[in-house]
Amino acid sequence: MITLFITLTLVFISIAIWQMIKIFDLTRALKGEKIDDSQIANDKDNRINARLMLGFLAFIYVITIICVVKYGHFPLITDAASDHGIKNDTLMIWTLALIFFVQTITQFLLHYFAYKYKGQTGNKALFYTDNHKLEIIWTIIPAIVLTGFITYGLLTWADVMNISEDDDPMVVELYAQQFNWKARYAGEDNSLGKSNVRLIDIDRANILGIDESDPNASDDIIVTELHLPVNKPVLFKMRSQDVLHSAYMPHFRAQMNCVPGMITQFLFTPNMTTEEMRNTPKMIDKVLTINEIRDEKSKELIKKGEEPLDPYDFDYLLLCNKICGKSHYNMQMKIIVESQEDFDTWISKQTVFKNSLIAQN
Amino acid sequence: MSEYIVFDKDHHEHHHKETFITKYIFSQDHKMIAKQYLFTGVIFMGIIGILMSSLMRMQIAWPEEPNIIFEFLLGKWAPDGVMDADIYLALVTMHGTIMVFFVLTAGLSGTFSNLLIPLQLGARDMATGFLNMVAYWLFFVSTVLMVASIFVEAGPAAAGWTIYPPLSALELAQPGSGLGMTLWLVSMAVFIASSLIGSLNYIVTVINLRTKGMSLTRMPLTIWAFFVTAIIGVISFPVLLSAALLLIMDRSFGTSFFLSDIFIQGEVLHYQGGSPILFEHLFWFLGHPEVYIVLLPALGIASEVIATHSRKPIFGYKAMVMSILAIAFLSTIVWGHHMFITGMNPFLGSVFTFTTLLIAIPSAVKAFNYITTLWRANIQFNPPMLFAIAFVSTFITGGLTGLILGDSALDINVHDTYFVVAHFHLVMGISALYGMLAGIYHWFPMMFGKMMNKNLGYIHFWVTAICAYGIFFPMHFIGMAGLPRRYYTNSNFPLFDDLADTNTIITVFAIIGALIQLVFLYNFFHSMFYGKKSPQNPWNSTTLEWTASMKHIHGNWQGKIPEVYRWPYDYSKPGYKEDFVPQHIPLKKDEEEY
Numbered sequence: 001m002i003t004l005f006i007t008l009t010l011v012f013i014s015i016a017i018w019q020m021i022k023i024f025d026l027t028r029a030l031k032g033e034k035i036d037d038s039q040i041a042n043d044k045d046n047r048i049n050a051r052l053m054l055g056f057l058a059f060i061y062v063i064t065i066i067c068v069v070k071y072g073h074f075p076l077i078t079d080a081a082s083d084h085g086i087k088n089d090t091l092m093i094w095t096l097a098l099i100f101f102v103q104t105i106t107q108f109l110l111h112y113f114a115y116k117y118k119g120q121t122g123n124k125a126l127f128y129t130d131n132h133k134l135e136i137i138w139t140i141i142p143a144i145v146l147t148g149f150i151t152y153g154l155l156t157w158a159d160v161m162n163i164s165e166d167d168d169p170m171v172v173e174l175y176a177q178q179f180n181w182k183a184r185y186a187g188e189d190n191s192l193g194k195s196n197v198r199l200i201d202i203d204r205a206n207i208l209g210i211d212e213s214d215p216n217a218s219d220d221i222i223v224t225e226l227h228l229p230v231n232k233p234v235l236f237k238m239r240s241q242d243v244l245h246s247a248y249m250p251h252f253r254a255q256m257n258c259v260p261g262m263i264t265q266f267l268f269t270p271n272m273t274t275e276e277m278r279n280t281p282k283m284i285d286k287v288l289t290i291n292e293i294r295d296e297k298s299k300e301l302i303k304k305g306e307e308p309l310d311p312y313d314f315d316y317l318l319l320c321n322k323i324c325g326k327s328h329y330n331m332q333m334k335i336i337v338e339s340q341e342d343f344d345t346w347i348s349k350q351t352v353f354k355n356s357l358i359a360q361n
Numbered sequence: 362m363s364e365y366i367v368f369d370k371d372h373h374e375h376h377h378k379e380t381f382i383t384k385y386i387f388s389q390d391h392k393m394i395a396k397q398y399l400f401t402g403v404i405f406m407g408i409i410g411i412l413m414s415s416l417m418r419m420q421i422a423w424p425e426e427p428n429i430i431f432e433f434l435l436g437k438w439a440p441d442g443v444m445d446a447d448i449y450l451a452l453v454t455m456h457g458t459i460m461v462f463f464v465l466t467a468g469l470s471g472t473f474s475n476l477l478i479p480l481q482l483g484a485r486d487m488a489t490g491f492l493n494m495v496a497y498w499l500f501f502v503s504t505v506l507m508v509a510s511i512f513v514e515a516g517p518a519a520a521g522w523t524i525y526p527p528l529s530a531l532e533l534a535q536p537g538s539g540l541g542m543t544l545w546l547v548s549m550a551v552f553i554a555s556s557l558i559g560s561l562n563y564i565v566t567v568i569n570l571r572t573k574g575m576s577l578t579r580m581p582l583t584i585w586a587f588f589v590t591a592i593i594g595v596i597s598f599p600v601l602l603s604a605a606l607l608l609i610m611d612r613s614f615g616t617s618f619f620l621s622d623i624f625i626q627g628e629v630l631h632y633q634g635g636s637p638i639l640f641e642h643l644f645w646f647l648g649h650p651e652v653y654i655v656l657l658p659a660l661g662i663a664s665e666v667i668a669t670h671s672r673k674p675i676f677g678y679k680a681m682v683m684s685i686l687a688i689a690f691l692s693t694i695v696w697g698h699h700m701f702i703t704g705m706n707p708f709l710g711s712v713f714t715f716t717t718l719l720i721a722i723p724s725a726v727k728a729f730n731y732i733t734t735l736w737r738a739n740i741q742f743n744p745p746m747l748f749a750i751a752f753v754s755t756f757i758t759g760g761l762t763g764l765i766l767g768d769s770a771l772d773i774n775v776h777d778t779y780f781v782v783a784h785f786h787l788v789m790g791i792s793a794l795y796g797m798l799a800g801i802y803h804w805f806p807m808m809f810g811k812m813m814n815k816n817l818g819y820i821h822f823w824v825t826a827i828c829a830y831g832i833f834f835p836m837h838f839i840g841m842a843g844l845p846r847r848y849y850t851n852s853n854f855p856l857f858d859d860l861a862d863t864n865t866i867i868t869v870f871a872i873i874g875a876l877i878q879l880v881f882l883y884n885f886f887h888s889m890f891y892g893k894k895s896p897q898n899p900w901n902s903t904t905l906e907w908t909a910s911m912k913h914i915h916g917n918w919q920g921k922i923p924e925v926y927r928w929p930y931d932y933s934k935p936g937y938k939e940d941f942v943p944q945h946i947p948l949k950k951d952e953e954e955y
Contacts, residue, residue, distance in 0.1 A: 014883055021814075039812035039893055040900070041743045045819075049742035052823060053750070059827065060754070063834050071863060075841030076774065092771055099761045106728060106757050113735035114750050117671070118742065124940055125673035125933040126737040129955050134733070135680045135726065142725040149764065150718050154711050156770040161707035178534065178625070197624035209624065238704075242625040243528040244637055246702070246777060250843030253774045257703045259637055260527055261621025264704035290858045312855040319854075321777045321845045323453075323521045324528060325535045326446045329848035 043121055050118035057111035061104075076250055079280050081316065081337065082268040084160045085253035091156050095149065163267045169233035172226070174318070175208050176238070176245035176258040178325050181318055181333035184208060185221040187352060193217020197241045197260075205358045209241070218354040221347065226318060226335045229343040233269045246322035249335065251277070257322055270337045277337075278314050287314055379915075387498075389490030392913050394497050395476035396808060401504055402468025403797065404882070406459050409508070413456040415875045420444050422868035424850035438516065449849040450519040451537050455511065457522030458545070462552060463507065465655040465793045467500050470594075473658055473800050474563050474587040476808065480906035481581050483572025483923060485916045488565040492558050499555035503548045510544035518545040521847065523644055526619040526637050530611050533626045543612070546605050553602045560591035560598075567591075572905070574925035578682075579944070581904050581929040582675060585682050586661025589689045590654050596693060597650040604643035611635070638703055645696035652789050653692040657685060659796020660727065660756075663749040666799045667731060669902045670746035671738035672940045674930035674955070677730045684723035684730075691720045701769040702776055710769040717767035721760070728757050739933065739940070743900065744818030748799035751826050752792050758830075759788025762837065777847075780840025783833045791829045798825075798881070805885075806899050810911050811892030817884040821877060828874030835863050903943045904929050928955055 025037075036042055041049070077093055080086045117125075163169075173184035173192055186192045193216040199209040210217045228234055238247055240258035247266070248255045256266040277283055290312050298308035320331035338346070388394060416435070419428060427442030438448040475493065479486055487493045510517040519537030520529035524545070532539040567588045571580070580588075610616040611632075619640040620632035668675040675681060697705060697713030731753045740746065762784040765771045775781065805813045839860045844851065851857045851864075898907035905925070909917045923945035931942040936952065948954065 010879075017880075017883060018887065021817075037893055038899075039815045041741045041746075041815065045815065046740065046742045049747065049819065050740070056823075056826060060758075060830060063830055067835050067838055071835060071838035074838045074860065074863075076843050077841065088770055088774065091768070092765070092774075095765055095768065095771060099764060103758060103761055106732065107754060109732045110735065110750065110753055110757070113732060113738070114740060117735060117738045117740050119672065119739045123739045125671060125739040127674060127933050127935055128676065128733075128737065129674045129930070130677045130679065134729075135677050138729040139722060139726055142722050146718050146721055149768070150715055153714055153718075153768040153770050157707065157711060157714065157768075160770055160773065161710070197622050198629050200624050200629070202627065242623055243531070243534050244525050248777070248843075248845065250774060255702050255773050255776055259704050260623050261634075261636060262638075262704060286859060290855060293858050293861070294855065309855075312858070314856070317854070317856060319843075319845055322525075323450065323847045326450070328450070329446065329850055330853040332854070 041119070043119070046118040046120065050115045053111050053114040057107060057115075060107050060111075064100075064103075073282060073285070076253070079272075079277070079282055080251070080253050081270055081272045081277055082252040082254065083271050084156075084268055085251075086271075087156055087159060088253045091152060094152070098145070098149070160268075163235060163265065167233040167267075167269075169235035169267055170229070171235050171237060172228075173208075173237045173239060174226075174247050174258065176240040176247065176320065176324075176331075178242050179320070179327035179331040180224070181226075181247075181320075181331065182208065183223050183226045183333070184210075185223070185347065185350075186216075187219030187221060189216055189219060191216045192237065193220050193353070195239070200241070203358070205356060208239075210353060212354075212357070218352065220353040221350045222353065222356065223350055224333065226333055227343055227346050228270050228335065228337045229340045230270055230273045230337050232340070233267060235267045236265060238264045238266070243324050244322045245320050245324050245331070248319045248321035249316065250319070251316050255321060273337045273339065274314070274316060274335075275338075277316070283314055287312060387494060389486070389494045390913070390915050391475045391479050391487045391490070391493060392808070392917075394493050395472050397497050398468060398471030398475060398500070399801075399808070401501060402463055402471055403801075404885075406463040406468065406504065408882075410456055410459040410464055411875050411878060413452045413459070415872055416444075417449065417452050417456065418868040418871040420449055420849070421851070422865040424852055444849075446849040447519055447536055448516055450521070450535070450847065451516045451541070453847050454518050454521055454524075454537070455507075458507065458518070458549075460790065461522060461651065461655065462549070463504060465789075465797070466651070467552070467556065469655065469658050469793060469797050469800075470563075470587065470590055471497070471500065471559065472797075473583070473662060473804070474559070474591070476804060477581075477583055477906060478563055478566050478587055479570070480807070480909055480917060481584055481904050481929075482567065482570060482575055483905050483918075483925065484566060484570035485918075485922070487562050488570060489562060492562050496555045496559035496562065499551050499558065503552035503555060506544050506548035506551065510541050510548065513540045513544065515539045515541060517541040523641075523648065524608070525644075526608060526611065526640050527623055530608060530620055531623070531625060531630075543609075546609055546612075550602060550605055553598045553605075556594055556598050560594040563587055563591040564595065572922050572925055575944075578679075579925055579928045581661075582664035582678070582681055582685075583658075583661040585685055586657045586664070589685050590657045590661075593650045593657075593689050593692060594654055597647040597654075600643055601647035604640055604647075607643075608640065638700070638705060641700050641703055642696070645699045646693075648699065649696040650692045652785070653688060655789050655793045656796075657689070659752060659793040660685070662796045662800040662803070663731070663752045665904070666745045666749040666803050667734055667753075668930050668932060669803070669900050670741045670743055670749070671735055672741065672901075672932045673734055673738040674932055675730070676733040676736075677726075678928065678930060680726055681730055684726045687723040688720060691716060691723070695720065695767075698767050698769070698772070701772045707769075714767060714769045718764065720767075721764065724756075724760050728753060728760075741900075743802070744813070744815055744822055745799040745803035745900075747819070747822045747826075748795045748802065751822070751829075752795040752799060755787045755795065755829060756792045758834075759784055759786070759792060763788065774843070775840055777845055778840040779836050779844050779846050782846050783836035783840055786836075787829070787833050791833070801885070803900065804906075805888065806895030807906055807911075809889050809892070810895055810913075811888050812895050812899060813888040813892060814884050817880055821881045821884065824877040824880075825874060828870045828877065831870030832867050832874060835867055839863050901939070901941045903931055903941050905944055908943065908945060931955070 171186040175182040193214040194211040197209045238258040240260045245258040294309045316335035318333040431439035432442040438445045515536035518541045528534050607618040617632040617635040620635045623630040695717045698717040701710045925944045926947045933940045
């Protein structure tokens, strides 16, 4: 029934448009206007569309300005919570500046020329086929600018991906499965016990497939909430037990895929505790805005007789950022960055692997 | 039944009987095959693809609210009008697959390569009309298989259009990886066969069947673009075929090319030693050139349309050809920029950053050449010209953000976010779509002998142009805020609550943008039947296709094929009264070619 209704509506709308155009043409014919029905642009069309081109240029600028003003606080390009993130942000800001500069100029030239050189009967275009000097200029200039950006980018990349054992990083395993995250700390010896998903033994609560016979494994600690001490390099070793996942920690400018059958890694040094991040002016604003939105929603929910939403407070998050199945959209883990003392207190309360196993008869 | 006359190279006349079936269905005539691609690839698949994206956008904007449209269109997958999470991923996957492969590869190349290669080169038909027909019908079969996969019990493929294993390999991982994925793979295998046969035909035709005087440097840029596109296709599509075959082996015959050490749904699987990263390499070895398979024909069409409607030669013809070749070459050595953070060796990341950012150079050359072409032109704002200018605009806007994504260090934080979605939709999605629409408006008279209504064309263009920016410009910002793509809903992350309004605005633009395409469809079909009859050369173009018979005959030209004496861009040449000199007009005494 709905199908029929929608189809009929569409048919009627089409007929209406058709008839309206016909009536429009007929009235013009009746008024005795000369109708140009060649369907080829005439001077009037050129004039109107040329002005619209200029209008469109304005539209591009306006939408850019509106987005920058209204959404300019969205991008994660300041307040990076990791050491390398600060360098990344600088590179990002430079690149964005270049993009906005080139965008503003080229769009201007494109639309302004389109406006300025609109067709007019009697006019003739300039027969201008090529100019080697110009071609060389706009090959060389982008090449030089890009050389700079490529070099800058590659140096930053080398810096981010370089994992040096000298930093004495704390080793943490991130373990992904449909649809949750676990983290495994290496314990006192700072080395993870060997593991393979073939060793998973649900009955003994060996959920990550850790090799029980490996002495390094006994002091490993498995948790579902990631705690990190501030200013200490952390080397993440990533694993997945089923499909591809991606460990995305946007505030730390960190991301690496978790690939079944292999171990991937990423190192960063958190430089701001959760508390410090919550107190940055930008985050205070953001949390305020979000809570206003949530309050509005809660009011509606209460009207409907449902539970209101909890107020929000900022926490770092680890998100899954590689399509992994039905609940991909809700695969997250909280990250807490805290002082070394707080971290030590927290970790001392966790159960080590050998004690977490269930004995079997 | 009608009789028609075929002229072969030696101008012997043959008389054939033509039936409805040989003329409209199993046709070997390139013009009819072009129209078949247009209807199947562009119109039919385009409607499905756009509809799917509208459903996705509605889900993102209003995730909790029951939606009568979902209930109506998705049936059991939207009980009480609430979309199922699995089907959201299926929509993501099928929208990507249909748009990239069916609309913008087969639809775009199939329509315009077929229509224009013989006509602009002065050939009676493709090198082999029979293989051309086979290519179309293989494409048709793959279309049927892909559409059929939407209707299988457990839903169509849902692992993303990149179908990374293990998600795509294991039915235990998601329901779409069952029969739906099998059909996807079979459909793509047939599709690739079609694409290869088609491409070989294009290449052979361009090399062998140019008319007298049509040297390579006198070919229109459209043909250069189609030619190079076909070459990239022949180089890269077989690699995807091999990836698909290996994946079929892993799925059905127990091999472990891409799978290793998997524990899922409480059981350990037998796979050992394979690597999903191998699949990613194979996929992107096609996947990145694919971007240029989509984009180059649009660049070619834009070049032709901009020159014709600005009544001015395209600026820097040779630089344009060189940059097409440079882009084509570079496109085959940059695939790793899709894999910076997959666990690939970071050193490789450096190499791919380097090669990727190099592409900005030929792209910049092209953009500047287009802009210079407009300088001191006499621009006729016909609908195709508007789309061609908008093409340059989105090509720049979308291309520039490639500087961020191609830079491995910056890619870390925007990889797989909405920033990527905004980037590639602008630079290859919208741009290629604009190129395609410019082509349809421009060559509609050639295809159907009728003119499209220009006023409806203007309405279609301006609303579409505003919506395209309205959708994708704000999307960069929510992407840089860290919002991952392919999330069924963002409501599980209060962190992203402040992005919800922006998402709603984007959806509103998306819906308007989708609806306005109905004006185009109306214009298209109405003009096809009731449009004003087109004159022989409505746009006063210089290229050969406008000298061919407007009434479609097999063999294209009544009588002799025209010879070519000049390059294709003699617009507003001094010394001539008219502002265009067609390619088949001999040079005057003492006239320089250009």
